[in-house]
Amino acid sequence: MxxxxxxxxxxxxxxxxxxxxxxxxxxxxxxxxxxxxxxxxxxxxxxxxxxxxxxxxxxxxxxxxxxxxxxxxxxxxxxxxxxxxxxxxxxxxxxxxxxxxxxxxxxxxxxxxxxxxxxxxxxxxxxxxxxxxxxxxxxxxxxxxxxxxxxxxxxxxxxxAGQDIHVSQGHDRHALLAAELALRIAEYTSVGTVLGERLSDLTSLFGNHTTRRGDLIAVRADGLRIVLEVVAHDNQKFGEKVDFWAEQLATPGRGHGMTMVVFVVAADPKGDASRARGLTGRVSAAIVKARVKHGADWRGHDRMGMVSWSDWFPAAGEMSQAFSSLLVRFPESRPTYASVLDAEVVPCAHPRDREYVAVIENASLLAQTPAWLRSRDRAPLLLRRMGQPQLGRVSEVMPARA
Incomplete structure (x- = not known):
């Protein structure tokens, strides 16, 4: 055990x-x-x-x-x-x-x-x-x-978190699984921080102005962003999603070589086993197809992997050894299984660059961050760095409401 x-x-x-x-x-x-x-x-x-x-x-x-x-x-x-x-x-x-x-x-x-x-x-x-x-x-x-x-x-x-507050659009089970994954990664692995869906947008990753986002991001201590996409069911647009991520990973520009994507297959364990196997196979095939198309521009390393929920969490209250190192599968690649926390397996283009590791410190201020990774006492210092005034209650500087 x-x-x-x-x-x-x-x-x-x-x-x-x-x-x-x-x-x-x-x-x-x-x-x-x-x-x-x-x-x-x-x-x-x-x-x-x-x-x-x-x-x-x-x-x-x-x-x-x-x-x-x-x-x-x-x-x-x-x-x-x-x-x-x-x-x-x-x-x-x-x-x-x-x-x-x-x-x-x-x-x-x-x-x-x-x-x-x-x-x-x-x-x-x-x-x-x-x-x-x-x-x-x-x-x-x-x-x-x-x-x-x-x-x-x-x-x-x-x-x-510096954004407008949004109302959820549904997908309750999906959101619950993504949040649980973020909490477990934050608790049991060596990542610097985790970011939830609303902070996992492509603007922060690549500078793209698009509404697309991952389900969560785990930020390695050296600044690499590990985007995790929870795949609970298949649909006709899934292949397009994989291809889209592959294209972003291959496009030169801001953040190039600082991101990888892991698809977490989260089929219902009470559902049909053959459908779960089929979903896993389709995810694998989509990754292989995307790598053939875009992989030559991924800075020489695989940047798209997959894992099943049961690989990391085989039963209620259980975690596998593979989870502690975030071991994932790289379809039709060598080595087939490897840890995405290993910088030799998935290197980042700008290791420990201030621009990319700053998010770890900044996220420690935010309510979206698990409590044990937060540092509330650093808020005044970071606000000064951001050029924010040290004011008291928001109501003191807000106009009176009619």
Missing amino acids: PVFTSRTNSGLSAVGREDPMHETPWCGGSAATWIRRTKADVEHERSRTAYPPGTIRDKDEARDLVADHAATSAAAIGALAVHATLSVEQIAAFVGIEAADLIASGLLQALWSMGAAKFGHVTSTWDRCWERTLWTIDDKEVIATHVLPLLSRAEELAMT
């Missing part, structure tokens, strides 16, 4: 979280059933349906609770804003408060009560157990009006 060294305490570790691949009881596909405050109000008025237990009917009271714990509330919002959909246990790992304490604090329920966030369940009916709920952003205008003015500049940056 391989032995792993965790970078965090047991209360925030993956060993204490429900495994979204093997344990989460998805019913009716890969989408959660969401419960919004606005919908609860309508149902209460129509049929006197009770509000969810532990929530606050009075919105002003909910806002007061959030205001009393503004930094923690903003941290939860910030994690959701970048990772889209999270379980309570995953939010806890980002915020740095154990799940039971987070629920007991009532902060998530208060965010729901004021309309900032919504919660969901994957079973046919909600069992009224908060520990098994999923969460996502509900109304970004509520956040802008009632949360943002409470924050210092450092807290605002941590929450927004």
Whole structure:
């Protein structure tokens, strides 16, 4: 049995979280059933349906609770804003408060009560157990009006990561798996940091102005970006996605030789085994085809690999030795299997260049980063480097709302 060294305490570790691949009881596909405050109000008025237990009917009271714990509330919002959909246990790992304490604090329920966030369940009916709920952003205008003015500049940056807050477009299982993968990589490997989907855009990787993005990025200590794409099912456009990434890796310009892509095949373990094998085969074939077309311009090394979820995580609560070194397969290449954490296997063009390793330090400020990789006390220093004023609450410099 391989032995792993965790970078965090047991209360925030993956060993204490429900495994979204093997344990989460998805019913009716890969989408959660969401419960919004606005919908609860309508149902209460129509049929006197009770509000969810532990929530606050009075919105002003909910806002007061959030205001009393503004930094923690903003941290939860910030994690959701970048990772889209999270379980309570995953939010806890980002915020740095154990799940039971987070629920007991009532902060998530208060965010729901004021309309900032919504919660969901994957079973046919909600069992009224908060520990098994999923969460996502509900109304970004509520956040802008009632949360943002409470924050210092450092807290605002941590929450927004310098971007507009977006509402999730669905794909709940996919988002949950990507977030779990980010948390496990951050906990059990030597990467410098991890970035969620909203920060995995091609603009930051290659300078391209496009809406395309990866599911997450692991940044190696030398600055190499390892883009991870979770492949839960096949579709007609998958080949186009692989070809697109291959072309970006081959195109000279900003970031050339500083990025690689790993496709993580995450077929449902309860599904048909032959379909899972077929999906793996199609991913492999797409990579081989893309390498034939673009690989000559990948700086002489393979920059596109694949791995199955079960290769790294064979069962609930289990991790293989291959995971600790992020061992992946390079289809029809030699060596076939290799660690993407090894700079000799996947070198970077500008090792430890300040431009590329700065993201590790910068990400330590952000709520999207797992708690054990964050350094809140460095916020004033980094803000000064960025030329940001050292102001207090955002409300002190914002115009009064009409």
